[in-house]
Amino acid sequence: MTCFYCEGDMIDSTTTYVEDFGNCIVIIRNVPCSKCSQCGEVSYNGTVLKQIEKIVDDAYCQKLYDNCKSNPDNSNDNISLEDFAKELRIEL
Ligand SMILES: [Zn+2]
DSSP, X not given: OBOTTTOOBEEEEEEEEEEXXXXXXXXXXXXXXXXXXXXXXXXXXXXXXXXXXXXXXXXXXXXXXXXXXXXXXXXXXXOOHHHHHHHHTOOO
């Protein structure tokens, strides 16, 4: 496999995946990936991407849920449980 950008060799590696939500950041360490030996471009396979998505969704959901429970009248965070459930397409 070669790099999409510079056509360097992609080698098996691990990386730290960071998802920034503005109010909070989800960090996943030791994520398996392919990394370009020339430019450092990282790509993930489909299985890993699905796992990342699930971890990030769970973390985001949990964070919002904790927020809503501990600060039901939090005016800084106007998202309701119903709103984010809708956003994440889950049933409460
Ligand atoms: Zn490259």
